Amino acid sequence: MNPSQHVDRLIRKLETLAALSDEEKQALRGLPLTVKAFKADQDILREGDNPAECCLVLEGMVFRYLMLDDGRRQIMGFYIPGDIPDLQSLHITTMDHSVASLVPTTVAFIPHQSLNELNARHPTIANALWRDTIVDAAMFRLWMVGLGQKSAHERLAHVLCELLVRFKAVGLAEDEQTCAFPITQTELGDALGLTTVHVNRVIQDLRRDGLITLGRGSLCINDWERLRQRAKFNPLYLHLDGREARP
Structure with a gap:
């Protein structure tokens, strides 16, 4: 597949945040991309790096993390195709955390x-990218909130609900109930502050x-409403109602 076609996933993601014209979509497809494949558990960006590019996830899944001096790891987010996990590097020159592949992953690097x-040319795109960082x-x-106030069951249920909603938003859910879930129990523990047991x-x-x-x-949510209640999950914070937003 032509790498520029993968930008359509980014376009679909941004269209959950702002309405894009055909001209704006074409401008996004015209971005220069350098595609690179990573093995599982391989750093894409490291804390202290000074990147001149942003990475767009094309295939696979990545995560954001920090390591403590004693080797403990805190995962702070999971990112799926269409996401740009280091978008803040456009404005913050030194990485204060690391980004790594969760599974074999392909990303496209886009020059800052x-x-x-x-x-500068397309303020609606700038607005959508800004909304993405929000x-x-x-x-x-x-x-x-999860780490500070929720129980282990609520934390895990929240992650499951969030990922299904996000996969559905970019057309990557297998159906209304099912999506990819390659995250191991060890990785969930590092994300949720829990032991693997x-x-x-x-x-x-x-x-x-x-x-x-x-x-x-693979994850299948058999009873969405009960799991949503268990998680105390409200998708409002994902702001998927912004499709008509324009500056």
Whole structure:
């Protein structure tokens, strides 16, 4: 597939945040891309890097993380095709965290200069990218609420609900209930502040309650409403109602 065709996933993502004209979509497709494949658990960007490009996830899945001096890891977000997990590097020159591949992943690197020129020519695109960083910040806020106030069951259920909604928004869900889920229990533990044993117990509870089917890299939410209530999940923070927004 022509790499520029992968930008259509980004376009679909941005269209959840702002209405784009045909001209604006074509401008996005014209961005210069350098495509690179990464193995699983391979750093794409490291803390302390000074990138001159942003990375667009084309295939696979990536995560944002920080390592403590003693080797403990905190995962702070999962990113799917269509996401630009380091978009803030347009304005913050030094990375204060790392971004790595969760599974074998393909990304497209887009020069900062090209993105800045695109934003100058097309304010609606700039507005959509700005809204994307706002949604990213909103996801961090919900992450903090989960770590500080929610139970283990609520935290895990929230991640499951959020990922299905995000996969559906960019047309990557297998159906209304099912999406890819290649995240291991160890990675969930690093994201949710839980031991692997605790994560396993929570997953078994959710399975036993008939809420989810999880395995072989796939998640099926069998009872959305009950899982949503268990998670106390409200998708408002994802701002998927912004399709008509224009500056």
